[in-house]
Amino acid sequence: DAKTTQPPSMDCAEGRAANLPCNHSTISGNEYVYWYRQIHSQGPQYIIHGLKNNETNEMASLIITEDRKSSTLILPHATLRDTAVYYCIVAGSNYKLTFGKGTLLTVNP
Amino acid sequence: NAGVMQNPRHLVRRRGQEARLRCSPMKGHSHVYWYRQLPEEGLKFMVYLQKENIIDESGMPKERFSAEFPKEGPSILRIQQVVRGDSAAYFCASSPPYEGGITDTQYFGPGTRLTVL
Numbered sequence: 001d002a003k004t005t006q007p008p009s010m011d012c013a014e015g016r017a018a019n020l021p022c023n024h025s026t027i028s029g030n031e032y033v034y035w036y037r038q039i040h041s042q043g044p045q046y047i048i049h050g051l052k053n054n055e056t057n058e059m060a061s062l063i064i065t066e067d068r069k070s071s072t073l074i075l076p077h078a079t080l081r082d083t084a085v086y087y088c089i090v091a092g093s094n095y096k097l098t099f100g101k102g103t104l105l106t107v108n109p
Numbered sequence: 110n111a112g113v114m115q116n117p118r119h120l121v122r123r124r125g126q127e128a129r130l131r132c133s134p135m136k137g138h139s140h141v142y143w144y145r146q147l148p149e150e151g152l153k154f155m156v157y158l159q160k161e162n163i164i165d166e167s168g169m170p171k172e173r174f175s176a177e178f179p180k181e182g183p184s185i186l187r188i189q190q191v192v193r194g195d196s197a198a199y200f201c202a203s204s205p206p207y208e209g210g211i212t213d214t215q216y217f218g219p220g221t222r223l224t225v226l
Contacts, residue, residue, distance in 0.1 A: 043217035
């Protein structure tokens with residue numbers, strides 16, 4: 001699976017949008033972009049995934065660039081409970097999810 | 110719809126004892142995955158199972174670790190003769206049956222925190 005690069009940490013004010021970037025320049029055609037988050041050592045929580053089109057669900061939006069080499073996870077109105085480590089993972093036919101170090105998002109009051 | 114269930118949530122063992130970790134997948138899911146998270150590290154894949162079959166155990170240590178997913182009942186991750194280095198959080202995930210070679214979304218349980226004294 002392709003490797004991903006994320007900033008180690010980001011801050012966001014409560015109520016504002018949090019935009020978390022991810023680079024995956026070696027992604028191949030059949031690989032999806034997945035986002036999970038882990039809140040204080042709880043089990044990873046699935047957020048959203050996409051192949052090439054932008055996706056939105058009740059938790060977040062996923063914007064994937066046209067060349068698919070990068071993506072952005074958007075939490076439209078961040079709350080304190082969104083403070084977590086966010087993982088961007090590229091996965092295709094390989095079911096082994098590879099968790100890197102992720103981005104620690106801190107939402108400040 | 111209950112999520113992935115794991116028990117116990119916390120397990121304390123002395124060196125040399127056995128640890129048994131249980132995972133019940135989400136309803137309708139027939140694929141189970143085990144991951145381990147050592148302190149201050151990311152999750153690492155251990156093993157992938159379907160009912161009565163081990164599909165991929167390439168992430169499992171060669172000795173002392175075993176996993177099963179019987180026809181009835183939960184998946185079990187078993188660690189024999191535990192050592193201090195086995196102290197970690199063990200997470201189970203499940204996914205529904207899939208076709209076409211593209212993996213489906215994995216949903217994780219709350220984990221079992223193993224402490225070896």
